[in-house]
Amino acid sequence: DTLRRPVHTLRVKMVLLGSSGVGKSSLALRFSKDEFRSTSPTVGCAYLTQVVHLSNATLRFEIWDTAGQEKYHSVTPLYYRGAHVALLVYDITQRETFVRAQVWLKELEKQYIPGSTVIWLVGNKGDLAHDRQVPLEEGESLANNKGLYFIETSALSGEQVNELLESVAHRVFECIG
Numbered sequence: 001d002t003l004r005r006p007v008h009t010l011r012v013k014m015v016l017l018g019s020s021g022v023g024k025s026s027l028a029l030r031f032s033k034d035e036f037r038s039t040s041p042t043v044g045c046a047y048l049t050q051v052v053h054l055s056n057a058t059l060r061f062e063i064w065d066t067a068g069q070e071k072y073h074s075v076t077p078l079y080y081r082g083a084h085v086a087l088l089v090y091d092i093t094q095r096e097t098f099v100r101a102q103v104w105l106k107e108l109e110k111q112y113i114p115g116s117t118v119i120w121l122v123g124n125k126g127d128l129a130h131d132r133q134v135p136l137e138e139g140e141s142l143a144n145n146k147g148l149y150f151i152e153t154s155a156l157s158g159e160q161v162n163e164l165l166e167s168v169a170h171r172v173f174e175c176i177g
C-alpha cells in the first residue's frame, strides 16, 4: 500500500530541574551536541535543541537549562510554563540532591506543571558508582511511588543519555502526538 501517514514535526519543551552541580548543564550539552566539558557553562540563553526522528513523527526538543537560578531557589514560572517534559535531576553521589529533588517535585505538583507533563527522575553521575550515596533501588522506588519515570545516566561517559532522550520522545509522542 502506497498510502502513508504524513510525518509531522512536534515542538517539545523539556526543562531540567535539580540542585546546583548535579549535571543539568552537562546533560543539556550531551543531549544537544553529544559533548562533555569538564566545566560546562550553564546555558545563558533560552535553550539548546535536538531533533529525534520516530517512525511516524519528528520531535524537535527545546532543552531548557536553569541559567543558574536554582542556586538561589528562584527558578521562575516562565521556565516551567508549557513544558511537555521535566527532568528532575539528582547526583547519585550526593544524597542531599536526592532529598532536594523531592522538594522540587512538590513545587512542581503544587503550582506549575499541568498533569499532562511527563516527569522523569534522573540519577546522574552514574560513572561514579564507587562514591554512590543513593542506591539505584531507592531512585526506582521513589519514582514508582510518585508515578514518575526513572533512569540513571552519566553526562560524562554519555551512558544512558541517548536512551533517555529516546524514551522521552516515545512517551511524549504518546501524550501529544
Ligand code: GDP
Pocket: 018, 019, 020, 021, 022, 023, 024, 025, 026, 027, 037, 038, 039, 040, 041, 042, 124, 125, 126, 127, 128, 153, 154, 155, 156, 157
Ligand atoms: P549543573 O549545576 O546542574 O548545571 O551541573 P553542571 O553540568 O555544571 O556539572 C557540575 C559538575 O559536575 C561539573 O564539574 C561537571 O563536569 C560534573 N559532571 C556533570 N555530569 C557529570 C557526570 O555524569 N559524571 C561526572 N563524574 N561528573 C559530572
Ligand code: MG
Pocket: 024, 025, 026, 041, 042, 043, 065, 066, 067, 068
Ligand atoms: Mg548549570
